[in-house]
Amino acid sequence: MIARRLVLACPLCLLAAPARAITLHGRIEQGAFVTGTAAPGTRLALDGRPVRVAAGGEFAFGFGRDAADKATLAITRPEGARETRSLAVARRQWIEQHITGLPPAMVTPPPETLERIAREREMLREARGGHDTPQPFFTEGFDWPVTGRISGVFGSRRILNGEPRQPHFGVDVARPTGTPVAAACSGIVRLAQTGMYFPGSTVVLDHGHAVSSTYMHLSRIDVRVGQRVAKGEIIGAVGATGRVTGPHLHFEIAWRGTPVDPQTALPPMPEA
Structure with missing residues (x-):
């Protein structure tokens, strides 16, 4: 941890x-x-x-x-x-995290995948930052979508197989494949996409007022685009799809598409 x-x-x-x-x-x-x-x-x-x-x-x-x-x-x-x-705005110090054992293609993608990666990034950008829904779902607050060992934190400098890459923009919770994942807050499903190159199977929820949450590396998706979900409703399950070294949930919160630290919106992780 x-x-x-x-x-x-x-x-x-x-x-x-x-x-x-x-x-x-x-x-x-x-x-x-x-x-x-x-x-x-x-x-x-x-x-x-x-x-x-x-x-x-x-x-x-x-x-x-x-x-x-x-x-x-x-x-x-x-x-x-x-x-x-x-x-x-106070400055923060960010840790450095070294991750090894990734397939080389997940660190330096082959040229033939670059168009696909760009297309998927645009899908994510639109889902996370393209909505300013008037309903203030976010006012009910956020809960952890899954509880467990925190294996990655927001803002860390990522060194992948020895190569510097972009910072980590979410929080990772390590749990076995198949562990249910709940909506952290009520909202509207804006993306429910399987098989993405880096994030794997991914869900994005719109919580109103340009606030969104993202759930990556899922083993399954239980919701569809346009569906309204309640806080605590199961939307999928933990998996190891996309760029991972093991099963976990990568969870993000964003405002107007800009990722923020989920732990500034969440309560302390419950003790095991």
């Missing part, structure tokens, strides 16, 4: 008139998933990217692994007043 500090949610209040306070829940740091509340009718944008605010005032946004030290939250109050707030 790769140990790391769990990010604990703590409120940060942006001072304003009491009736119009904007409250953020979560640490403001690289990789963080942040939720909050504002007066209904407030409009928000983070560094120019719109942040949908629900009818009840709930909203969510996230910071990528390599987010800049500062971010700007633009606020338009219900009565039309505008202001901007500067958010200091």
Whole structure:
């Protein structure tokens, strides 16, 4: 198990008139998933990217692994007043993870597979970042889709068969093939695709407000595109499809297609 500090949610209040306070829940740091509340009718944008605010005032946004030290939250109050707030984004230290035993074609794909890989990446990009559904499913919170030994963490620098590759953008939970995988939060299925080159069989759920979750390397898929699923509903099973060295679930959360650290949105992993 790769140990790391769990990010604990703590409120940060942006001072304003009491009736119009904007409250953020979560640490403001690289990789963080942040939720909050504002007066209904407030409009928000983070560094120019719109942040949908629900009818009840709930909203969510996230910071990528390599987010800049500062971010700007633009606020338009219900009565039309505008202001901007500067958010200091704390830097994080990322571990280095060495993985060996991968088939060479899964580290350096053969040229004839590159078009397929590009096509599948576009499918994932659209499923994770192409929806801004108004229903705020994310407000019910996230649970672990499967529990067990954490074998990979968000943000780690990946060295595959001795060759540096892109960072890890999810959290891995090692469990036997066939272990049921549950929806971490209610949502709508945007992708249910078998046999992808790197991620293997994959499901993407839309949780509203451009928040999504992704479930990779599945041995089976139990849902279809367009289906609405409830939190805790079984959507598939742990497997070893795609680029893996053993059965596990690779789980991601993203905002507007930008992966964030799932452990900033999840409770602590239950003890075995």
